[in-house]
Amino acid sequence: MRQYSPVNFADVTIEGDFWRERLDTVLARTIPSQHRQLFEHGILESLAVSQPPPPLRIPRNHHNFTTQIFWDSDVGKWIEAASYALGHRRDATIEGQIDEITEWLAKAQLPDGYLNCWYIGREIDKRWTNLRDNHELYCAGHMLEGAIAYFQATGNRRLLDVMLNYVDHIAEAFGPGEDQKHGYCGHQEIELALIKLYAVTGDRKHLDLAAYFINERGKLPNYFDIEAIARGDDPKDYWAKTYEYNQSHKPVREQDRVVGHAVRAMYMYAAMADLAAEFDDPTLKRALEVLWRDVTSRQMYVTAGLGPSKHNEGFTTYYDLPNDTAYAETCASVALIFWAHRMLNIDLDGRYADIMELALYNGALSGLSRDGEHYFYENPLESDGKHRRWKWHNCPCCTMNVSRLVASIGGYFYSTGKDVLAVHLYGGNSATIAVGDRKVRVKESSTYPWSGSIRVAIDPETAGEFTVKLRIPGWAKDASARINGAQIDVPGNLKNGYLEIRRTWTEGDAIDLELPMPVERIYAHPNVRMDAGRVAIKRGPLVYCVEQTDNPKTPVDRIRLPRDAEVAARQRTDLFGGIVTVVADGKAAGADDWNNHLYRTEPPAESAASWTAVPYYLWNNREPGRMLVWIPEA
């Protein structure tokens, strides 16, 4: 079923300014600073299990829960991100740090292979008794992903072997057998790790265990009920009230509505997509198509942020997309990229690539500061100035999710199919890619996303016929293309959002793609009550926002964008090393004549006001202040 395979990030050299800057920042600053933070917050120390355990660093909340319980996952995610950095350039310091962690883990590991540092250090008698809340398999999954990435980057299999022992233990503990637990994790994640492991080991057991966890999920009687009773708890006392929270309310193939905790949902769908492909399972694929439509057509912010509610860190009702209280966790948009990427490699359909790109440039990228050392957990679309980037968090999941994404960004650019090279993302890069038996050197040149003028040079090792598919983004109207200077009929060769060019390619061939990037006004479905009478600004893949700092004369809340106002892109070399802003000849509501009235029968006077919007992902990197994505039209 999976017709395309992504090209590994390590085979793609990022050259364009946009991603080069982000990647360099992540490699030079984010990953080292994250190791420092893990050290300073006692997270690394927690791996060196000692008896008696040190006092809790993060006190238990009123549900008797501490986020410290999933520290292993933060370390695993850092190892993964750091290993991707090694994929760009080996680094003895990082390798030493990972090796040190490996030794702690090896020392902590129990003789039976079990390896969760929280449980080993604090309550080993309770292992595997609360999969619902305690992230035990989730931690295993992230550490396993880290081990795989480290092995792939360096060939060093010490950590992988440690984790393979643990996987053996897990495979014994969980499964359909009478002596096994018929359970799965409250926070999906290990499924993705096991599927990656299968790609490394080729051991069917690893794939089957991932499938077991997904297939078992939501069957009745619900495992979390059984487990709670075994613990002596009343399942009705579940703090989250509903198993929709962790998507175990019904079997996954019967799920037709995106519900609950957003990151859990997205990780699960990504794993389901992998399994649909591996098992050629149309029932999984069908469920995913329904869920994809559900989330993208009724439950997604214009930034591809997901999950409006802080309460469940997730989804609520259809079209409930409040802007100022949006949760829209960075991790959820990162995980949406994972899911979209997998859907795209099953069906090469621009719908998936469009959302992948939208999440990448907006909801996910906003999570990382310009300096690479500050983060957003929540990504609201409106702020009264109080929402600020932080240096660390009691639940630092988002930090390493965004660093592992950026560190592996090259892996989202290309896929190959049978005699096909598909190009999903644009921006300067070069790669040598095997298309069928032929090595093809590809070089993209462009200043994307600031400009839609893109050259893709295709240099096959030997001349030959194959297809190049270039994504024409959904937002790109009137795209045009030339091959070696000759015009191509884009509409006539467009299929599912990709321009298909089949020909005999020879050295020196080049495609020039022109994706017009006018400033666009975006309107929300009229059921989104929060956005009624409001408009968002988008250019290419970038959603824009108005920040107070760019508009000293006009309070952000008074800015208006009448339907006939001129909006124009403006190159700004003085901002963030060169970006494109949007300048509007809009209006501003005046407050001078209100004389201490809060309400009146006269509408506010409006006067001409020129104001500036910047890409959303960049907000709160300068002076803190108000921010707005959805601007009143008048």
Next chain:
Amino acid sequence: MRQYSPVNFADVTIEGDFWRERLDTVLARTIPSQHRQLFEHGILESLAVSQPPPPLRIPRNHHNFTTQIFWDSDVGKWIEAASYALGHRRDATIEGQIDEITEWLAKAQLPDGYLNCWYIGREIDKRWTNLRDNHELYCAGHMLEGAIAYFQATGNRRLLDVMLNYVDHIAEAFGPGEDQKHGYCGHQEIELALIKLYAVTGDRKHLDLAAYFINERGKLPNYFDIEAIARGDDPKDYWAKTYEYNQSHKPVREQDRVVGHAVRAMYMYAAMADLAAEFDDPTLKRALEVLWRDVTSRQMYVTAGLGPSKHNEGFTTYYDLPNDTAYAETCASVALIFWAHRMLNIDLDGRYADIMELALYNGALSGLSRDGEHYFYENPLESDGKHRRWKWHNCPCCTMNVSRLVASIGGYFYSTGKDVLAVHLYGGNSATIAVGDRKVRVKESSTYPWSGSIRVAIDPETAGEFTVKLRIPGWAKDASARINGAQIDVPGNLKNGYLEIRRTWTEGDAIDLELPMPVERIYAHPNVRMDAGRVAIKRGPLVYCVEQTDNPKTPVDRIRLPRDAEVAARQRTDLFGGIVTVVADGKAAGADDWNNHLYRTEPPAESAASWTAVPYYLWNNREPGRMLVWIPEA
């Protein structure tokens, strides 16, 4: 300083349909059902103190707090409301119920006069140790207000005597003396009760104690710090984080910003207004004028709802007035009426009467259902359909606040000054009022608030010269008036929002007042970001809202009111016994052509749509559904 005295509610016979219906409902249904609820929820039982105490009915929350701690206040407020009912018509059942409560209280009272049933029954050793959190004096205040009202209605002074004993105890415990506590209650209220008591007893001690509590509040070192340290607590651990929460962050005369818990603030300002008048204290009056402007010009919903945040049940930042998450507690609007009423009797200024009326017909009245037995605690201005009226609440403060308000509604209609009769509110009623030495029979006839045609008949016992002041509401443009058929120059005789008519009044005189009531569009100050591009509908004193149930064809969220759309009042005899609705020839955004898109570059199509709005105070009395006050213009 106080130039006017309100006419007692018991001297005003409500005759007009609007308030007659509300009053009858409260007398016939609300007050008896509240007694039932107090019984069924164990609140009455808690007065019959027993050892050991029964288990808690309301478990402690994570701050170790239970609202059960202030049950005495709920009983006190019910006695007050029930006594107002007796002011309309004596009732042996109610009197028996109050007498039964009185006996429980007399039995519970300690020899030294102390009388708080929570503390006596559960932790008497801790009395007066946590005024900050535990509502001890607040409970005393409400019970005292109940006792006064019962005495005034019946002449029965048994409960009053019990409470006078308690007041003596309090007056010994608190004060400037070396052996006294220099404290005051975390929840203001007792001040209002003591001032009322002074009006009954004439005992200066009662007034002085009220003044002591107000004058002491917020002095440094803060009493709540001292008290916390004495308890062995660290004052820094205060759960509310700031003494702004209970307005003890600085001395009351230095307060220039309305902050913290809204009900506490309003009760305090009401008491300050009483004290300003009693002590002729311009420093208090000046502070109140600043606070009045602060709250009404920057922090009040269009419904006169107060306090946007559930977090502190109160105020946040200026212009922060979210509609769907508005807390806007019923009690806060009731308390705003108390404050406005007192300000109005100091300075006869229509500004105060306008807000008093706005709160009465909107933010306060919305708290009571049509059937008189369901309530709102929060009064949001927008609902996705999930906000519903409830029958009872763990914190039932609002229920008795709205019943005591309605049961004494006649008390807000008139005030008298030296040779002056002032009319604040309209609606059919009659009263015999002493204006100077002369008894004047006044009869108002109108269907207000549905119509602004009002006849006020003035029948003095003996002919004589005095002034009648008729309020011309701020919303009433081009008001006209005739006296015995002859036109009066309204603008020429208007002072501070009141039409002044000085003449020799004789039997049979009548004023015909015409307050035009067009449907008005209301706009919010442009700093209120939530209302940008939106408009509210108002007619006379009533704010309107759109409810789904009246508009089956058009989802509420899609309704639009373009600036040039026709809006008209429509009499509807089929709804709620006869009301005026507003019908708009507006528009509705269409969703038919969105094809599963959530965002697009084309604005939503709009088509003509006629839709109906109803008075806000009536919402959620029929089928539950979405509701909206602030309607997008387009």
